[in-house]
Amino acid sequence: MKAVIFDLDGVLADTVEFHYLSIKKVAEREGVPFTREMNQQLQGMNRKHIMKEILKPSSKSYCDNEIDQLAELKNKYYIDYIQTLAPGDALPGMVDFLEELKSKKIRTAIASSSSNARTVLENLGITGYFDIIINAKDITRMKPDPEIFLKAADELEADYRECAAIEDSEAGLKAIKATPMFSVGIGEEPFLKHADLYLKNTKEISLERLSTAFINSMKRN
Known part of the structure; x- marks a missing residue:
């Protein structure tokens, strides 16, 4: 294993809740329902696509410009939330894991659909652990398309078969599974059990x- 590629929201930081609260504010403003279950299903998608999805129940028709404006409003709310993050707010165990990877000279990358990934990493104080940061601005196709993971591996100059990638969303896991990479699913959602390595948290x-799991997988293949 030469490289590990990380999703951000829900893997390194508990920012999934911030996305939920931000989208919920827009949904309430527009009079459409939005639940935590819906938020889980939309993880890994860009904010314009999310806006289109949540506005489907509305009796109002939205032009592209209006959808863009609502997507930017959601982003404004989200940026306000992530400013509350500070060093020490990374999810439990992840900084120790990053230290282990660094000590073994295993290369690392972020593959996040969020255009605010760098801000989150900086606020958490962990930017220096990553060799490459790929976000929504660097790709043309969103998860579950595998482009973001393939681009991260290419930037790391790592063979896809020598990469592990970590996700907590269904779209993200599907993206990894569409590559030759070893997949790690973290969380309690049932679909994550389809990963090569499943962890509850x-x-x-x-x-x-x-x-160990990576080597065993290589032996089976």
Whole structure:
């Protein structure tokens, strides 16, 4: 294993809740329902696509410009929330895991659909752990398309088969599974059990556990 590629929201930081609260504000403003279950289903998608999805129940017709404006409003709310993040707010176990990867000179990348990924990393104080940061502005196709993971591996100059990629969303896991990479699913959603390595939470991750599962997978293949 030469490289590990990370999703951001729900893997390194508990920003999924911030996305939910931001979208919920827009939904309430427009008089459409929005639940945590819907938020889970929309993880990994860009904000314009999210706006189109949540506005479907509305009796109002929205032009592209109006959807763009609402997407920007959602982003404004989200930026306000992520400003509350500080060093120490990374999800449990992840900084220790990043330290392990760094000590073994395993290359790392972020593959996040969020255009605010760098801000989140800077606020958490963990930007320096990553060799490459790929976000929505660097790609043309969103998850579940695998483009973002393939681009991250290409930027790292790593063979896809020597990469592990970590996700907590269904769209993200589908994207990884569409590549030759080793997939890691973190969280309690049932679909995550389809990953090559399934972990209930970030506390369970370690380089030893990942390496063992990765090697066993290589032997089976």
